[in-house]
Amino acid sequence: MRSPAANAVQVWLVQLDDFLPLRDGLAALLAPEESARAQRFHFPVHADHFTLCRGLLRTLLADYLGAAPTALEFHYGHAGKPVLAEAQNPQRLTFNLSHSGGVAVIAVTRGAAVGVDVEQVDKALEVDQLARRVLSGAEREWLYSVADGKRRRAFLRFWTHKEAYVKARGEGLGAPLAEIEVQLPTDGLRARLTDRRHAGDTWALHELSLEREYVGALAVACRDPAIEQTRLTPPQVLASVPFRASRRGPRSGR
Ligand SMILES: CC(C)(COP(=O)(O)OP(=O)(O)OC[C@H]1O[C@@H](n2cnc3c(N)ncnc32)[C@H](O)[C@@H]1OP(=O)(O)O)[C@@H](O)C(=O)NCCC(=O)NCCS
Known part of the structure; x- marks a missing residue:
């Protein structure tokens, strides 16, 4: 390989x-x-x-x-x-791994910090409670503009981007997630992220293409990565x- x-x-x-x-x-x-x-x-x-x-x-x-x-x-x-x-x-080589339900994702690159997160869309997920804790005001506004039936998946899109990013940094979920703001793309482009703690850093985010039941994202500390799944x-x-x-x-x- x-x-x-x-x-x-x-x-x-x-x-x-x-x-x-x-x-x-x-x-x-x-x-x-x-x-x-x-x-x-x-x-x-x-x-x-x-x-x-x-x-x-x-x-x-x-x-x-x-x-x-x-x-x-x-x-x-x-x-x-x-x-x-x-x-x-x-x-x-740098790498990161995530698993949820029956799926695992392993990302490997060179010289750049990388993080991945995958989550199974769980019907028991308490979106309102979690959203208050880990989403910013702007993210919550976006979330509640989404139809009820699609809200769990929409929440997990924010969550997996944030978790992939904090994993790439080697932090845990103790990081101030509500202050790390993700702008989800509406046009097929990549999500963007603002972390005031590290304003000058370069990160690329990427949404993984997974089976319907799962949502996943990757974060890598470089400008324009070529991602092969x-x-x-x-x-x-x-x-x-x-x-x-x-x-x-x-x-x-x-
Ligand atoms: C890392 C963390 C976000 C993963 O959460 P998760 O959704 O349950 O797990 P995932 O499947 O996405 O990822 C787990 C994998 O990520 C990797 N990993 C573990 N800790 C990590 C970290 N801090 N950053 C990045 N990757 C980590 C490991 O490969 C782990 O796999 P393993 O359990 O088979 O060893 C969560 O466990 C966490 O917040 N840990 C930090 C705890 C902490 O802050 N400890 C401080 C010392 S007290």
Whole structure:
């Protein structure tokens, strides 16, 4: 696999169920602390999703770097953002991952901070309450101009752009989200963002193209990125997975 060119972002879309048959093989790629984390999840489905995501992340990054997936070492920022250990990363790869429901997204680029967020549109989402907390006045005005039935999705468009941005910065949801203002495009162009804390910085936002049930966005610290979105399929990772058939059948959660 070739590393992304400067200014290019490769976005890998993952349907997690596609990879369940590879679960045990992917689990074997995890570092001991990652396996320990997987075991701490209460619901097996969450443990499986974490394991699949980490295994696939290791597989993809190792492929770009020409390394073994098990050899990669992650370091963590102040709010938990994983990055590659500098000594292993001459290409200055940067990445970010998000998952929701049965979908994961992994974005990889070079030399620029990147963040992604994907959310499943959940019928139980309390839009009014959340909007008061995390949207600016102008964003709420836009939100309430949208028909009732489309409001959850509209809210999640704001939310995913903001979360992708704070993830790119390595902050968490503790960032002042209502002060980070997103202007959603009405004309097929990209959303824009204002963060008074960092007025001079350059960011590009991009809305991911996902199945109807999901909303997602990406933020990258460069001017005009070329974004390539590809669905990851099991044959693309098979060569890196030590054994293929899962010993256990698919598990379910709640
Ligand atoms: C990061 C955060 C926004 C992710 O929220 P989420 O919607 O539940 O999760 P997503 O699926 O979108 O992303 C999770 C992935 O993002 C990455 N990630 C974790 N923390 C991150 C951060 N601070 N910034 C960017 N990416 C982060 C990891 O790869 C994580 O995957 P993993 O759980 O498999 O390790 C949220 O967990 C958060 O706010 N964390 C910060 C907590 C904090 O501030 N801690 C301070 C120390 S006390």
